Amino acid sequence: MSKALLSARPVRRFWSGVLALLLLLSLRTLGQTTSGNPILAGYQADPEMNYFNGTYYIYPTTDGNSLGGQFHAFSSTDLTNWTDRGVVFDLGRQTTWATYNGWAPSVVARNGKYYYYYTAHNNATNTPSIGVAVGTTPIGPFTDNGQPLLTPALSNNITQDVIDPMVFIDDDGQAYIYYGGSSGARMVVRKLNPDMVSLTNDAPRDITPQNYTEAPYLVKRNGRYYMTYSNGRWFDDSYNVQYSTSTSPTGPWTYGGSVLSSDAKRFGPGHHSITQFPGCDDYYIVYHRYQDKTYKTRQVAVDHLTFNNDGSIQKVNMTSYGVAPRAAGSACPISPMLVSGGLYKLTHKDTDQVLDVDNGSTTPGANVQQWTDNGTNAQRWTVTVQADGHYKLLNKNSGQALDVDNASIAPGANVQQFTDNNSDAQRWQMQAMSGGFYKLLHKGTDQALDVASNSVSPGANVQQWTDNGNDAQRWQFTLAEQPIVSGGVYRLTHKGTTQCLEIPSNSSSPGTAVQQYTDNGNDAQRWVITLMPDGYYKFTHRNTNQCLEVASNSTAPGATVQQYTDNGNDAQRWQIVPLGDGYCKIVHKGATLCLDVDNNLSDPGTGVHQWTDNGNDAQRWRLDLMPQTAGTTPLATHNAATTTAPLMVYPNPSTGRVTFVVTPTQTGRVSLDVYDVQGRLVRHLADAAGAAGQATEYPLDGTTWAPGVYTVRLSSAGQVTHGRLVLVH
Template sequence: MKKQRKKIAQLFVGAVSIVLIINACKEKDIAPGESVKAEVSTSSAAQLNAIGLMSGNPILPVPTADPDVIYADGKYYIYTTATGPNASQFHAYSSPDLLNWTDEGIVLDLANVSWAQTDGWAPSVVARNGKYYFYFTAAKKIGVAVGDTPIGPFVDKGSALATGDGSDPIDPMVFIDTDGQAYMYWGNTTFNIQRLDSDMISLTGERGHNKPSNYFEAAYVIKRNDIYYLMYSVNHFGNDDYHVEYATSTNPMGPWTNKGRITSPRGEIKGPGHNAVIRKPGCSEEYFFVYHRRTSTNIHERQVAIDRMFFDAAGNIMPINITNSGVTQTGPSAPCYTPDPIPDGQYAIRSKVNTTTGAGLYLDIAGCSQGNADVRTWTRTDCDGQKWNLTYQGNGFYKIISALPTHKSLDLDACGIDRGANIQVWDVFSNDCQLWRIESLGNGSYRIMSKSSNNVLDIADGDPTPGADVRSWNWNGTDAQIWEFEAP
């Protein structure tokens, strides 16, 4: 899926990882922010793409597509389109923390399905009645298999659940409403919606076809504040601009009002689509957006990725920022983040890194420049270049504006997606380069994350020398990435 130079790079990273694992056995102390990946076996392959304490993207160890995601028994599980002979073998991948993913092996093999043995696509999994229900496409029909655990083994019910209307009745998605009623959504071009019976393996009631504008395939539904959000993919999956849009309704069967696009290609990353969404367990407003994308010109070499999803103050889904760093480590004990932990006001922003003599280092505009300028560290001064006005935007993010007379905004240079992108102050714009999420780490410490890249403010190389560059970097938990907000 990746270009040849990236395949070579992956082999190099894998070799380095093996060396690190060996060294870790000799030296029990691991540098802060570094994580040694689980050992790899033929039956359980752990993902090696995690960087620092972030998932990295893509997150799964093999090219695959059309993900669904659930949380069960203390783990996240992702299910994807089948691999193997004639796309006949469905796998599940599990993770306790969104960083390290283990291939749980084949959970359903179409060789064991009597009515279809090819083209196993786009599964959807839900838990109910003490069982797990695995909905899938096979030979352009919808099937359902039942298992006792999130990894099965899943046993097909013995016949197709539905064919649906239209020429391509594919991509099932099952949503269970708060009143207990379950619905299945499916279909390419023609959109099918129908209730599931309480047994979860038969359909009941009238079939609906309310379709939002631009709908093509891959429906996914969530409910938030009594509003139903229907996400769906637009264009053929091989199109570079394959993307996700969404619509809303007050009824799970529609009608639907299109609200616009939430993913777009970014640089060499094409076709971000066919998504699923999961809310962090126990947290009311933390959503993760799982989807596939590609960097290869081969449209079949797709990769599964994960990024954050946010709502604005009016309840609209904000455009998803497609990133390379992915999301931070999120296990069962991880706290829920408060979207606005710092009151609006003016602050000096101090690093946890001190100089070698113990003096504090602060986020500083070089030379107190009143124009567009670089941001660095410096010891405390009276200059307004160390005073920052924070204003919460009502959507999980802040604007951070210099107190200098020209009022420049803290800015991620060119909205750089890669770690190492420069931090500066620039003319104030409304784009994501100038939106920042502030997340509490406890004890008055915070990380400051770019909406555009999901990377954090970082002192280059943890340099304690005044004047060190401030850049963006993936979160690794080192002092160079931890900040405090003090009275100016």
């Protein structure tokens, strides 16, 4: 594989010395403890991770240990703290047919036992072969079967390199062993008998997918088989991971694309495994890589592996921070593909029935049911994250919230729509379950959004019921539209990472260059997005009046992106282009240059600039609408083509300087006033014409005002919206 795998574009210039100093000064401890990468001590390679009885185990090849004769295992209960369990299998001492060149173990649990498959040098034939040993615990002791399980002859000589075993047990109980590669670059599959140490009479099959070199690993998700494998040369930076899919565990395969490849800092990622946390749509990829272009220093890393809404695998951005702790019994997380502020269709699992308001009613208290998908607004819901991490679902047709009648916690309580009142009855915890479905739990209860009797009939009632894990409580979320709320507060997350667009140290200085950093929830990572009269957007740093800007309005690739005082020119205007998969590209006005992360790195503190649109993940951003701090009008309005908030106040709380963003829902006169806590008029800010959907900003300098809580009153075309301004000095 050529070095083109490194990056779609050349390594570009370093930031200036001043900026580098600023970045160094702004380095912080990550807000959440993570595993870090690498995760194992020493030089390890070819890792397979498994989850047995609440504990994670990694079985690697230990580089340079007794000429490859000894195999170690590592264990962890939380994915972050790993213990070397010592030598769990030793060639020569525990085998009679092989003494060295042991690598790439694969372990599977069945029949109350643990089966340890491994590659080793067959002394009798002078070729690599695959053996199997059996133990009663995940770390042995293992008793070898006494002879090779697989050899070139037992593979009908499809491959002479009988290496890299991987065992998969399908839902029907049939076990398969996949292996082979390198020089011959062929993948072979054989069926195993239920005893897991002998082969069926079925002939070996060549099922080699596109671009295959070695190290197969199979997972099954939502009825689809994903064959992932290494490509390139294991000893240089061409090494990478790709995948293909099928409706059968033995192919034929449809090529899917790249999963992992070298970047500007980390090289040769490959020979991996993929582990699903039981019951959740939560996957981890464990792989080896090296940082100095020397394969002899291979180390093991772990990162999240994410499936896109269409079932494809999202390319993994290698990280230095790894993953968050994940203990046995943990609740399933929210899928990173769920976009806050997105308009969704919710489909009951295994049916064509969607979450629907009866007869498209706009009346508070109207019943919610399931109904055949007909594409109407009564079956579309705006899903928005709240300050407490729960979600609110607003019906597009009515602006009414998904609500449990009388805030009941009883099983069988009816689910309806009701006026958005910010109560717990309208708040839902959403967990990403196996197969890409969601479970919605009523806040503070164990009651799940449920179709009565798991009916598949149109009109079946939707209720809450005790969480019991069945399909009646599983929902698929399909993104129908990604509206941008003018005046909304957004978090911008780089695709494939947890890194957000950020102002270093939350600076308010004009000219501060932007970077990416781990999401920590502060205002340095929050942006107010405002639709301007020309159809482009302005991104204003929430904590300042500084706008996202290309320095000097440059049209050059690599030009610095910074914050700067709002001056209304094209350097501060951006086009937002939703791509239909939950991500957007953000394009500088008057150019085809995109907001871009340097070299597509995932490292906290990596610079963000503009670059030629090349379609890769470095230029893809998820725009999540964050909790609003002002306004009482629902985000989803009746029959509105675009969801808008009529009044937005930022920053809030403020030390004095504040901006009011007014976006009328109807054309007419706009009046904006500020009152103190006793209801006295303090400032009349505006009395002007307003156009529906058109945002206007009104600045206020309140530095001389008394600290306290003020009420903001917006009157627009006969509609009144109230907000709150908090001043602190």
